[in-house]
Structure formats: structure tokens, C-alpha cells
Amino acid sequence: MVKKPLIHLFVVTTFLFFSCKDENGFLPEMTGKPGEIILVANNSIWQSPAGDSLKELFNQSVYGLPQDESVFRVFRVTKSGFSNVIERHRSVLWVEIDSASKSAFTVKKDVWARGQLVISLSARNDSALAQIISMSKESILNYFQEEELKRLELAQGKLSDKVLEKKIAEKHLVKMIIPKAFYAMIDTAGFVWLKQELQKTQGGEAHDILKNILIYYIPYTNEKQTEQKYLLQLRDSLSRQFVLGPVEGSYMKVYQPYPPLSKIFTHKGKYIHSIKGLWNMEKYPMGGPFLNYVFVDEKNQRIVCVDAFLYCPNFDKRELMREMEALLRSTSF
Numbered sequence: 001m002v003k004k005p006l007i008h009l010f011v012v013t014t015f016l017f018f019s020c021k022d023e024n025g026f027l028p029e030m031t032g033k034p035g036e037i038i039l040v041a042n043n044s045i046w047q048s049p050a051g052d053s054l055k056e057l058f059n060q061s062v063y064g065l066p067q068d069e070s071v072f073r074v075f076r077v078t079k080s081g082f083s084n085v086i087e088r089h090r091s092v093l094w095v096e097i098d099s100a101s102k103s104a105f106t107v108k109k110d111v112w113a114r115g116q117l118v119i120s121l122s123a124r125n126d127s128a129l130a131q132i133i134s135m136s137k138e139s140i141l142n143y144f145q146e147e148e149l150k151r152l153e154l155a156q157g158k159l160s161d162k163v164l165e166k167k168i169a170e171k172h173l174v175k176m177i178i179p180k181a182f183y184a185m186i187d188t189a190g191f192v193w194l195k196q197e198l199q200k201t202q203g204g205e206a207h208d209i210l211k212n213i214l215i216y217y218i219p220y221t222n223e224k225q226t227e228q229k230y231l232l233q234l235r236d237s238l239s240r241q242f243v244l245g246p247v248e249g250s251y252m253k254v255y256q257p258y259p260p261l262s263k264i265f266t267h268k269g270k271y272i273h274s275i276k277g278l279w280n281m282e283k284y285p286m287g288g289p290f291l292n293y294v295f296v297d298e299k300n301q302r303i304v305c306v307d308a309f310l311y312c313p314n315f316d317k318r319e320l321m322r323e324m325e326a327l328l329r330s331t332s333f
Contacts, residue, residue, distance in 0.1 A: 027110055027112070027113055027114045028088055028113050028114070029088075029113060029114055029115070030088055030089065030090040030113035030114060030115045030116045031086075031088045031089055031090065031113070032089040032090040032091065033073075034090075034148055034151070034152065034319055034322065034323075035072055035073055035148065035318060035319045035322065036072065036073050036074075036075065036089070036090065036091065037058075037072045037073070037074045037075070037091045037092070037093055037144060038074075038075055038077060038082075038086055038089045038091065038092045038093070039054065039058075039074050039075065039076045039077070039093045039095070040076075040077055040078070040079060040082050040092065040093065040094045040095060040096075041054065041076060041078070041095040041096075042078050042079055042096070043078060044097075045095055045096070045097065045126070045129065046076065048126045048129075048130070049126060049127070049130040050095070050097075050126050050129040050130040050133055052130075053130050053133040053134050053137075054095065054133060056137075057133065057137050057140065057141070058070060058071065058072060058074045062318050063261050063276060064260075064261060064276035064277055064278065064289050064290075064291065064321075065289050065317050065318060065321070066278055066287065066288060066289065066317070067316075067317075069316055069317065069318045070318075071141060071145075071318075072091075072141075072144060079096065087112040087113075088112050088113035088116065089113075089116070090113075090115065090116055090117070090151070091116070091117050091144050091147070091148075092111075092112075092116065092117070092118045092119070093118075093119050093120075093121070093140065093144075094118060094119070094120040094121070095120075095121045095122075095129070095133075096120075096121075096122050097122070097123060097124070097125060097126060097129055098122050098123075098124065099124050099125070100124075101122055101123075101124065102123075102124070103122070103123040103124070103128050103129075103131075103132045104120070104121070104122045104123075104132075105119070105120075105121055105132060105136050105139070106119070106120045107119050107120075107143055108120070115151065117143065117144065117147045119140060119143060119144075121133060121136065121140075148322060149322065149325060149326045149329060150326075152322060152323055152326035153177065153326040153327070153329060153330050156177050156179050156323070156326060156327060157177045157330070159179055159180055160177045160178055160179055160180065161178050161179065161180045161182065164178050164182065164183075164184065164194075165177070165178050167187075168187075168192060168215070171187070172190075172192060172215060172217070173297075173300055173333060174215055174217075174304060174306070174331065174333060175330075175331070175332045175333065176215075176306065176327060176328070176330045176331045176332070177326075177327050177330040178194060178213075178327070179196065179327070181196045181198070182194045182195060182196045182211075182213070183195060183196075186242055188242075190216055190217055190218065191214070191215070191216045191238060191242055192213075192214065192215040192216070193212065193213075193214055193242060193243065194212065194213040194214075194215070195210065195211070195212050195213075196210070196211040196212075197209075197210055198210075198211070200314075200315060202314055202315070207313070207314040207315070208311070208312075209310075209311070209312045209315065209320070210310070210311040210312070211308075211310055211320065211323075211324060212243075212308065212309050212310070212311075213306065213307065213308050213324065213327065213328075214238075214239075214243070214305070214306070214307040214308075214309070215304070215305070215306050215307075216234075216238055216304075216305050216307075217297070217302045217303060217304040217305065218234070218302060218303050219301060219302055219303075220296060220297075220301050220302050220303050225303050226273055226294065226296065226303070228260065228262045228273075228275060231273070231275060231292065231294055231305065232254050232260060232275065234305070235254060235292060235305070235307065236253050236254055239251060239252040239253060239279075240252075240253065245281045245282070245283065245284040245286060246284060247283060247284050249282070249283050250281050250282055250283040250284040251281065251282050252279050252280075252281055252282075252309070253279065253280065253281075253282055254277060254278075254279055254290075255277065255278040255279055255280040255287060258277055258278045259277070260275050260276065260277030261275070261276050261277065262274065262275050263275075263276075267329055268329075268332075270295060270332075271295075271296065272293050272294065272295060273293075273294040274291065274292065274293055274294070275291070275292040275294070276289070276290065276291045276292070277289070277290060278290070279309055286311060287311075288309060288310045288311045288312060288313070288317065289309065289310055289317055289321055290307060290308065290309035290310075291307070291308045291309075291321060291324065291325055291328065292305055292306075292307040292308075293305070293306045293307070293328040293329075293331065295331065295333070297333045299333060300333065304331075304333070306328050306331050308321065308324035308325065308327065308328055310324070
């Protein structure tokens with residue numbers, strides 16, 4: 001497998017560093033694509049231990065994808081190259097050495113554009129800068145990741161299928177954003193399969209992209225129901241029954257050779273157990289990534305699982321999975 005270059009040098013020859021507010025004091029809309037970051041760092045920083053820490057930060061791959069994809073697509077510019085052409089970008093990481101300042105990690109929104117997130121790292125010297133980068137790695141990624149998910153949730157919420165959302169909420173007591181292109185493949189007691197079928201052209205040929213969301217739930221009886229082993233067995237039992245492949249005897253299952261990864265966190269006041277991994281089709285050559293969000297619905301005394309899985313063999317999958325994760329995060333009861 002050939003690893004793609006993860007950090008690109010973005011060359012801009014002009015420099016105009018000032019606020020983008022118009023004469024009425026309004027900021028313009030942000031630019032750039034989801035999953036992109038502009039990294040502002042001079043060559044001296046990039047070629048130093050601090051630069052090595054930045055490369056290590058952004059060269060890591062997303063867990064739970066069948067091919068190597070970086071956590072973000074990063075374009076590096078120098079301070080002199082950070083022009084008004086790119087200062088409106090949605091996500092900016094500003095890194096500098098300032099001998100007159102203390103080490104600092106700051107987070108600001110709407111600096112040069114509406115909806116923009118700007119993180120600034122500064123230190124007196126290279127060793128101090130390398131240290132603050134090393135200490136802040138997880139925070140840097142989390143800030144950019146959370147902001148992208150918020151943007152995607154907001155954008156998809158504006159184009160959602162209110163009729164289908166209402167139907168699911170009334171029948172299953174689960175509220176979530178469901179974009180208009182999704183439809184219900186299966187809607188039965190305790191189980192829903194929502195699907196979106198897309199096509200994308202590559203090399204003159206059309207290729208399928210299948211985005212799927214499962215909603216299923218069971219009565220809550222004991223704590224073991226929240227453990228990864230139980231939850232994956234539950235997923236496999238239901239997908240064997242409902243998520244069938246194109247040939248007889250084929251069905252979706254968790255791809256066990258790739259260890260699923262669990263994480264527990266809080267979002268909007270709800271504890272969420274997330275599990276990410278790979279799925280494959282028994283007796284048929286299909287597979288891809290999945291992300292499972294598990295909730296304890298205390299009001300209705302049940303375990304609720306909202307699961308996103310993707311079939312997209314010819315294209316990158318990071319941003320498609322991020323779009324679906326934003327939908328999972330919109331879940332409420």
C-alpha cells in the first residue's frame with residue numbers, strides 16, 4: 001500500500017494579514033472542505049523538533065478504516081504566505097516562536113470568517129514549542145474533530161427528512177437527524193435499517209457508495225449489556241437476521257481479525273459507548289468501516305444502539321464516516 005502525502009506545502013506569494021470584516025463589520029463565510037486544516041508554520045519550525053512533533057501529530061491514521069487515511073488533510077503555509085486568499089479557511093492551526101511571550105495554547109472562533117476555528121500555539125523557543133505541541137496533541141485533534149462534527153450536524157440538519165424523522169421518533173422513541181436521501185430498508189419492532197445509495201464517477205465508470213444507519217434496542221437488564229463483547233454479539237445476531245447480502249447465505253458481520261476499538265465519552269449530557277471497526281459480508285466480497293454508538297436510555301429502560309456502516313470500495317472513507325458520525329451524535333430520546 002502506498003501511503004499518501006498527508007501534509008502539503010501550500011504556496012501563496014501575497015500576504016495581507018488583517019480582519020476580513022466588510023464595511024458593515026460582518027465576517028465572510030468560511031472556505032475550505034471538511035477535514036482540511038491550514039497549518040501556519042515557518043520553515044525553521046517545520047525543520048525542528050517542534051516540526052517533527054507536528055508531523056507525528058498529523059501523520060497518524062484514522063482507526064477503523066480499511067485503508068490508510070490521515071486524521072485530517074493538512075496544508076502548510078509560512079507566516080508570509082498566509083494571505084487573505086486562505087485566511088478564511090474553516091480550520092487554522094497557527095504555530096510560532098516568540099521570544100517575548102510565554103508558552104500559550106489558545107482557541108478562538110470566527111477570527112477571519114464565520115464558523116472558523118483557529119488554534120494558536122506559541123512559545124519562547126523551539127524546545128518549549130515542541131513540549132507544548134507534545135502535551136497538546138490530543139486537545140488539538142479533539143478541538144478540530146468536534147468542530148467539524150458540529151458543522152456537519154448543523155448542515156445536515158438543515159436538509160433532513162422531517163417526515164421520516166417523525167415516523168422513527170413516534171414508532172421507536174428515537175430522535176435523530178436523517179438526511180432526505182435516506183430511506184427505510186427495514187422498519188420493524190426494535191430494528192430499523194436506513195440506507196442512502198449514491199454513485200460517484202471515477203475513470204469514466206460509476207461506482208456505488210452505500211451509506212447505512214441501523215437503529216436497534218433491547219430492554220436493559222444488567223451492566224454486562226454495555227460491554228464490548230456483548231454489544232458486538234448483539235450487532236452480529238441482528239445483522240445476520242436483517243442485513244443480508246446479495247447471494248443466499250450472505251450476511252453482514254464484524255470482521256474479527258481487525259480488533260474493534262471502544263471509547264466512552266459524554267456528549268450533550270449523555271454517556272456514549274462508541275465502538276469502531278470493520279465489517280465484512282459472509283460468503284460475499286463486501287466490507288467496510290462501521291461506527292456504533294451505544295446509549296442507555298434510562299427513561300425507557302433500554303439499551304439503544306445507533307450504528308453507521310459504509311460500503312465504498314473505490315474511494316476514501318474518512319469524511320463519509322465523519323458525516324455519519326455527526327448523525328449518530330444527534331441522537332436523543
